Amino acid sequence: xxxxxxxxxxxxxxxxxxxxxxxxxxxxxxxxxxxxxxxxxxxxxxxxxxxxxxxxxxxxxxxxxxxxxxxxxxxxxxxxxxxxxxxxxxxxxxxxxxxxxxxxxxxxxxxxxxxxxxxxxxxxx
Numbered sequence: 001x002x003x004x005x006x007x008x009x010x011x012x013x014x015x016x017x018x019x020x021x022x023x024x025x026x027x028x029x030x031x032x033x034x035x036x037x038x039x040x041x042x043x044x045x046x047x048x049x050x051x052x053x054x055x056x057x058x059x060x061x062x063x064x065x066x067x068x069x070x071x072x073x074x075x076x077x078x079x080x081x082x083x084x085x086x087x088x089x090x091x092x093x094x095x096x097x098x099x100x101x102x103x104x105x106x107x108x109x110x111x112x113x114x115x116x117x118x119x120x121x122x123x124x125x
Contacts, residue, residue, distance in 0.1 A: 004094035008105040010038040012089040014051065015110045017081050019072035026075035028059050030089065032066040037108045037117055040091045047090045048073070048081070055080040069114035 012034055019029075028048055030040065040046065042063045049056045057077050064070035071089075073081040081087065095103060108117040 002096060005097055005100040006092055006094050007100060007103050009091045009093040010040055010106040011091070011108070012038050012040070013107055013109050014086045015071045015089060015114050017071050017073060017083055017085045017087060018069060018114065020078035020082050021072055021074045022076075022078040024074035024078075026059060026077070027062045028077070028089065029062045029064040029070055029072040029074060031064045031068050031070050031114055034071075034108065034110060034114060034117065035061065035063065037119065038089075038091070039106050040089070044091055047092070048077070049088045049090075050081055051086040051088070053080060053085070067115065069110075069112075071114055 015034070028046065040061055042061055044061050045058060046061055047056060047058055059077060064072065071087070106119065108119050110117045
């Protein structure tokens with residue numbers, strides 16, 4: 001039986017929440033450009049953390065309008081994440097211990113209203 005290690009695959013670091021829609025059935029909507037840059041897929045499970053309040057939640061991703069900069073928390077999470085909050089969005093993957101040795105997560109740092117970003121390997125400054 002092969003075992004796997006659950007590792008950080010990619011992260012959108014310090015994105016700015018642009019909307020919070022309580023009257024929605026759940027999820028996080030992310031600008032499709034940011035999704036592509038970070039390697040995050042529609043309906044993928046992500047962990048979202050709020051830099052201001054410390055709230056953490058697991059949810060799934062919906063595609064937002066490409067180039068819009070949208071980061072929208074939907075449904076009950078709108079109680080804990082508000083417009084203007086800085087958040088981290090993290091996606092994980094399971095890999096074999098052999099592949100884990102050389103694994104480097106992809107990290108993007110959004111700028112200019114989430115419409116541009118800098119890409120770095122995790123752990124570099």
